Amino acid sequence: MRAFRLIKVAGKSIIKNKMRTLLTMLGIIIGVGAVIIMVAIGEGAQSQIEEQIQNLGTNMLVITPGAANAGGVSQGSGSFNRLRGEDADKIRNESIYAAGVSEVIFTRTQIVGGAGNWRSTIHGVTTDYPIIRDWDLSSGRFFDASEERTGKKVLILGATIAENLFPDRDPVGERVLVRNVPMDVIGVLEPKGQTADGNDQDDVALAPVLTVQRRLSNWSFIRQILVNTYSPDDIPEAQEEIKAIMRESHGLAAWEPDDFEIRNQEQLSEAAQGTTEVMTALLAAIASISLLVGGIGIMNIMLVSVTERTREIGIRMAIGARGGDVLTQFLIESIVMSILGGALGIALGMGGSALLGSTMGWATAVNTQTVVIAIVFSAAVGIFFGFYPARKAAKLNPIDALRFE
Amino acid sequence: MSESNAVIQVRQVTKTYTMGSNKVHALQGVDMEVQPGELLAIMGASGSGKSTLMNIIGGLDYPTSGSYHLDGIEVNKLSKNELADIRNHKIGFVFQGFNLLARTSAIENTELPLLYDRQNRHKNHREAARKSLERVGLGERVDHHPNELSGGQQQRVAIARALVTNPSIVLADEPTGNLDSQTTVEVMQLFQELNDEGVTIILVTHEDEVARYAKRIVELRDGNIIKDITQEPDSAADDLKALIARKAAAEAATTPSETETVDAG
Numbered sequence: 155m156r157a158f159r160l161i162k163v164a165g166k167s168i169i170k171n172k173m174r175t176l177l178t179m180l181g182i183i184i185g186v187g188a189v190i191i192m193v194a195i196g197e198g199a200q201s202q203i204e205e206q207i208q209n210l211g212t213n214m215l216v217i218t219p220g221a222a223n224a225g226g227v228s229q230g231s232g233s234f235n236r237l238r239g240e241d242a243d244k245i246r247n248e249s250i251y252a253a254g255v256s257e258v259i260f261t262r263t264q265i266v267g268g269a270g271n272w273r274s275t276i277h278g279v280t281t282d283y284p285i286i287r288d289w290d291l292s293s294g295r296f297f298d299a300s301e302e303r304t305g306k307k308v309l310i311l312g313a314t315i316a317e318n319l320f321p322d323r324d325p326v327g328e329r330v331l332v333r334n335v336p337m338d339v340i341g342v343l344e345p346k347g348q349t350a351d352g353n354d355q356d357d358v359a360l361a362p363v364l365t366v367q368r369r370l371s372n373w374s375f376i377r378q379i380l381v382n383t384y385s386p387d388d389i390p391e392a393q394e395e396i397k398a399i400m401r402e403s404h405g406l407a408a409w410e411p412d413d414f415e416i417r418n419q420e421q422l423s424e425a426a427q428g429t430t431e432v433m434t435a436l437l438a439a440i441a442s443i444s445l446l447v448g449g450i451g452i453m454n455i456m457l458v459s460v461t462e463r464t465r466e467i468g469i470r471m472a473i474g475a476r477g478g479d480v481l482t483q484f485l486i487e488s489i490v491m492s493i494l495g496g497a498l499g500i501a502l503g504m505g506g507s508a509l510l511g512s513t514m515g516w517a518t519a520v521n522t523q524t525v526v527i528a529i530v531f532s533a534a535v536g537i538f539f540g541f542y543p544a545r546k547a548a549k550l551n552p553i554d555a556l557r558f559e
Numbered sequence: 560m561s562e563s564n565a566v567i568q569v570r571q572v573t574k575t576y577t578m579g580s581n582k583v584h585a586l587q588g589v590d591m592e593v594q595p596g597e598l599l600a601i602m603g604a605s606g607s608g609k610s611t612l613m614n615i616i617g618g619l620d621y622p623t624s625g626s627y628h629l630d631g632i633e634v635n636k637l638s639k640n641e642l643a644d645i646r647n648h649k650i651g652f653v654f655q656g657f658n659l660l661a662r663t664s665a666i667e668n669t670e671l672p673l674l675y676d677r678q679n680r681h682k683n684h685r686e687a688a689r690k691s692l693e694r695v696g697l698g699e700r701v702d703h704h705p706n707e708l709s710g711g712q713q714q715r716v717a718i719a720r721a722l723v724t725n726p727s728i729v730l731a732d733e734p735t736g737n738l739d740s741q742t743t744v745e746v747m748q749l750f751q752e753l754n755d756e757g758v759t760i761i762l763v764t765h766e767d768e769v770a771r772y773a774k775r776i777v778e779l780r781d782g783n784i785i786k787d788i789t790q791e792p793d794s795a796a797d798d799l800k801a802l803i804a805r806k807a808a809a810e811a812a813t814t815p816s817e818t819e820t821v822d823a824g
């Protein structure tokens with residue numbers, strides 16, 4: 155009952171000094187709001203990247219050339235530092251874990267047709283590619299083995315190219331010009347969206363490897379070999395096996411380091427996640443500092459308020475308030491203010507991250523854990539930074555406090 | 560200690576204020592005993608130590624030396640919390656200069672001491688505060704804030720606050736300092752009434768007009784008691800009746816001419 159009455163007194167004092175209350179809470183509001191928004195951004199980016207990596211396809215290994223050439227030490231003349239069709243063929247023939255294998259070669263070029271022209275990248279791939287990448291078609295079909303073997307002039311468009319060149323119709327059956335070579339559009343890929351760093355995955359066209367090499371770009375070498383396994387459990391063994399095959403294919407002696415790199419999805423996502431984790435931590439640190447500043451703001455205003463209200467404290471003590479009563483009153487005031495500020499900050503944070511989510515197209519869900527932590531933290535800020543001023547008030551001598559001014 | 564049943568027993572109390580190298584001897588060895596049911600006026604020139612003595616008696620301040628017993632308890636030896644409780648329960652203090660909370664209504668000011676009453680003797684704080692305000696004639700002003708009240712009304716809120724806990728001792732430092740003559744008599748009538756009910760009252764004043772109504776007068780000079788007399792008090796109730804009658808008569812005499820002035824204007 156007494157505690158309840160003291161809370162009421164604190165509440166009245168908070169309401170009576172609206173401006174002071176608002177200024178006190180502002181730091182906490184901004185601090186908590188910032189923490190929630192920043193954590194939401196960090197987690198949004200993280201889940202975005204995870205989704206992206208999932209998008210690459212399941213059970214996938216990516217072989218890239220020459221990253222083992224660490225420290226810039228040049229390798230002997232025996233090393234190619236390059237991927238060749240033979241490497242892919244050898245994996246196809248010898249690996250027992252590989253379900254599908256696809257070379258990937260890139261060429262950047264203009265595609266002319268339909269509504270005009272569009273600059274994009276054409277990937278030369280094999281028939282295994284859509285399975286490895288887990289990438290379906292929204293229209294038409296993929297090229298088949300015979301088209302691949304003979305290097306037919308067929309093209310599968312990514313969603314972005316399809317939209318830009320053929321905004322009003324299905325591009326399947328249309329003919330486009332690539333470096334003056336007429337090519338038939340036989341399919342359109344399903345949209346995959348953007349990567350975390352803003353690359354449009356759909357701004358791409360696919361053609362058979364041979365077609366790209368022979369007809370479009372006689373100097374394009376293999377940038378990647380993609381391999382998928384039958385099951386995710388096979389990944390470690392597959393990685394070992396393919397490593398051995400690649401070393402043999404490149405004729406590396408036992409003492410020579412790999413001149414290629416094989417990464418699985420986990421390693422890919424680890425690299426990406428490492429970056430976002432650092433980002434999240436950094437954002438959280440910045441936000442925490444603003445929360446700390448908010449807390450100091452509370453202490454500052456409470457201290458001023460103790461001085462300003464010395465007479466009030468004196469009156470209360472003169473009519474029988476104990477030091478503890480005064481302490482409780484001031485402590486409740488600062489806790490109520492910081493929790494109120496925390497609640498407003500949560501509202502701000504939720505609104506802010508929802509807004510960010512809708513403008514950036516991110517899934518920025520605010521999780522309950524962050525909210526609970528924010529509330530507990532702001533209450534703690536209230537107690538911690540409210541205690542010193544409250545104790546200062548409680549220690550006042552009634553007669554001195556009454557004489558103050 | 561003596562076997563007296565005095566409520567207040569001040570012995571050789573001194574109070575020295577040190578301000579840098581300057582020492583102010585506000586009280587220089589005061590001896591005073593107050594029996595239950597007394598109505599005592601402390602008089603003296605400004606700076607003679609009246610408020611200093613009142614603050615010590617009220618448990619707001621400690622003496623520099625000497626002892627002070629309240630109801631047989633040595634107040635100097637009490638802890639801060641015990642002292643706070645005594646200020647709350649036993650003593651109703653009317654301060655020189657009201658000391659009301661600003662931006663807080665009369666009734667909230669009045670019920671404030673009940674908030675700190677650990678024995679919780681009043682269930683309904685609002686009701687107790689309202690009764691106390693009615694007692695001092697402010698029943699219609701309960702929701703007014705101090706800045707919306709006249710000096711005399713603020714003084715009466717301060718008195719209502721002192722009375723709300725039903726204290727056995729009321730200490731009032733210049734309770735009529737801001738009041739006109741009629742209100743002064745009204746307040747003194749209230750104190751006499753309370754005194755008749757058995758409340759011990761000590762008030763500070765430097766007006767003989769006020770001291771007339773006390774049963775005993777103690778006079779201070781430079782921190783020493785120079786006079787301590789007992790007297791037959793005048794009745795404030797009678798004076799008030801006479802005052803009102805005189806006023807009514809004066810009003811009756813002036814009313815016609817006033818009306819004429821208004822008409823002429």
Ligand SMILES: Nc1ncnc2c1ncn2[C@@H]1O[C@H](COP(=O)(O)OP(=O)(O)OP(=O)(O)O)[C@@H](O)[C@H]1O
Binds near residue numbers: 576606608610
């Ligand atoms: N806190 C203080 N510090 C220093 N000196 C003080 C303090 N309080 C009172 N004094 C001095 O003590 C003396 C007695 O003061 P006190 O307030 O008791 O006078 P008083 O009799 O109540 O006067 P008044 O009629 O003006 O209220 C004065 O000389 C005053 O200057």
Ligand SMILES: [Mg+2]
Binds near residue numbers: 609610611732
């Ligand atoms: Mg005084």
